[in-house]
Amino acid sequence: MGEELRLLWNKNQRNIQSEKHLIVLSYYYLTALEKLEPESEILKIGIKNNFMRELSETELDSIELFLSNNFEIEDISQLLLDYLNMVDYTPQMMFTSSNESILSLASSYFDFTNNEFADFCSGNGAMLSKALKNKAKIIKGIEINELTHQLSILRLWLEHGTMLRDEIIRADIFEYFEKNPEEKFEQIFSEFPLNLRRKDKYIFEGIEINQNSDWGFISLIMNQLKERGRAVVISTVGIEMRKTDEKIREHFIREGYIEEVIALPAGILTGTGIPSFMLVLSHGNDSIRFTDASDVYSNAGRVRLLEEKDVEKIINSDNIKIDVPNEKVLKEGRLSPEFYLLPELKGGTKLEKIAVILNSRPLRKQEIDEYSAAENTGMQLIRLSHVKNGQILDGDFVNKIIPKLIELKNLDIIVTRIGSKLNVALYQEEEDIRSFVDENFFVIRVNNKDWNPYYLFAYFQSEMGQKYLSSTYSGATIQRVNKKDLLHIDIPYMTLTLQNKIAEKTKEYLEKINQLQLSLEIIQDEKDEVMSSWFKEV
Known part of the structure; x- marks a missing residue:
């Protein structure tokens, strides 16, 4: 019934933005309900005064007439709940929500019955609704967005028949707990805004945390958690390797505050495709359970989601989990499940032990402009855009040697140091061309006669090599790797005879690719020339 009502509503109100659908529906429902539920008047006045200024009285009268002619109050209730439960919000909508996939997985870590439960940045109230449904003793929601706050109160009223104005607070969570530090909870959930810069630095147990660090939210949540409590938090993967977060990260590991780190599938969060973690926090942990759920999901069209079978696999499958003592995690300095779940290469x-790693120093834009040349000078600068699918394309010509940059030697391997995509390429020198790389690459230069550079390149291009290589990288949209982690990556040992066989085959493939690339360029030039000739006389 709800879907039919929504289609009818959309058909007749297509000129109203999605968030206004909700505002008008909420106002109309509360107006109709006011005679039966006097308590609804305060919520109705708040919605009208704050969110309906752009709608004229004529528009309101027209909408009210349409609704009253088509729907009973029970139908409006169903339609409103249908909207409030939507996961596929449009970019214009003014509120956010944890999607059902995340809620199902997170709620499996809680025992709501007769316990206190809080949701920091509670959004549309979906997790609070789960807690109420499962008979939580006390609930608390904190949400800063005014519309979201009021609609979440309305949502819980529709679902549970209770007006929870005192339980769902409109506030900034940092300011709220600065005034109410003694307010602690047995269970806390939070999907806070990712990569949000706060007004002030947060200090947790003597450690100062940057305004733009997710650890600020995580630390606040830990600060409000009772001694025997448990919290589930969604964060970006950037928390695990940023140098500026090193002190607070090590503190959480050392103090035993991290119970589990779950790597979620990319694209599972509403409105973003960035990879993310689910952290399970509690007191007194001697080890951290790492769960790699990055490949555990189902598809509904283009949308990734967690079905019941996926949640069950994440919770119960031992082959995607490993428990690592805190001492080892401190030594490694990583919080990535993928890093710990890779099997060690025997031998x-x-x-x-087989190569050195070099990298260029950064160039200022002014320097790049100064060195740029329009014609072939016999010298080129290789940048991220010049490396694609393991191939180094033609670089930008420069007019002189650039002292800050590393000059490539034959059979150097270059890998992305920082960028949106991991790329590996083998440099094969060309006659009369000197090549330099910018600071976005590491140059791996084999210096051990028992190792063939082609073999090393083939390994980095393989499925296994890509897994080991990518495990050293961290970051959400921009990934980066440090030299220390790259130097410690394991390379499978083979005799030099076997390496040379792999190298010969790799050379053959590279030569074929180069020939095909050249043929493609010739055909494209020919196509452009012929097509241009067709219209010379026009």
């Missing part, structure tokens, strides 16, 4: 050799 492998650390990269630092």
Whole structure:
């Protein structure tokens, strides 16, 4: 019934933005309900005064007439709930929500019955509704967005028949708990705004945390958690390696505040495709359970979601989990499940034993402009845009040697140091061309006669090599790797004879690719020339 009502509503109100659908529906429902539920008047006045200024009395009268002619009050209630439960919000909508996939997984870590439950940045109240449904003793929601706050109160009223104005607070969570530090909870959930810059630095147990760090939210949540409590928090993957977060990260590990880190599938969060973690926090943990759920999901069209079978797999499958003592986590300095779940290579050799890693110093834009050349000078600068699918394309010509940059030697391997995508390429020198790389690459230069550079390149291009290589990177939209982690990557050992066989085959493939690339360029030039000739006389 709800879907039919929504289609009818959309058909007749297509000139109204999505968030106004909700505002008008809420206002009309509360108006109709006012005679039966006097308590609804305060909520109705708040919605009208704050969110209906752009609608004229004529528009309101027209909408009211349409609704009263088509729907009973029970129908309006169903239509309103249908909207309030939407996951696929449009970018114009003024409120946010944790999607059902995240809520199902997170709620499996809670025992709501007769316990206190709080949702920091509670959005549309979906998790609070779960807590009420499962007979939580006390609930508390804190939400800063005014419309979201009022609609979440309305949502819980529709679902549970209770007006929870005192339980759902409109406030900034940092300001609220600065005034109410003694207010602590047995269970806390939070999907706070990712990468949000706060007004002030947050200090947790003597450690100062930057305004733009997710650790500020995580620390606040830990601060309000009771000694025997548990919290579930959604964060970006950037928390695990940023140098500026090192002190607070090590503090959480050392103090045993992290119970589990779950790597969620990319694209599972509403409105963003960035990879994310689900952290389970509690007191007194001697080890951290790492769960790699990055490949555990179902598809509904283009949308990724967690079905019941996926949640069950994440909770119960031992082959995607590993428990690591806090001491080892401190030594490694990583919080990535993928890093700890990679099997150790038997008989492998650390990269630092077979190669050196070099990197260029940063160039200012002024310097790049100064060195740029329009014609072939016999010198080129290789940048991120010049490396694609393992191939180094033609670089930008420069007019002189740039002292800050590393000059490539034959069979150097270059890997992305910082960028949106991991790329690996093998440099094959060209006659009369000197090549330099910018600061966005690491240059791996083999210096051990028992190792063939082609073999190392083939390994980095393989499925196994890509997994080991990508495990050293961290970051959400922009990924980066530090030299220390790259040097400690394991390389499978083979005799030089076997390496040379792999190298010969790799060379053959690279030569074929180069020939095909050249043929493609010739065909494209020919196409452009012929097509241009067709219209010369026009």
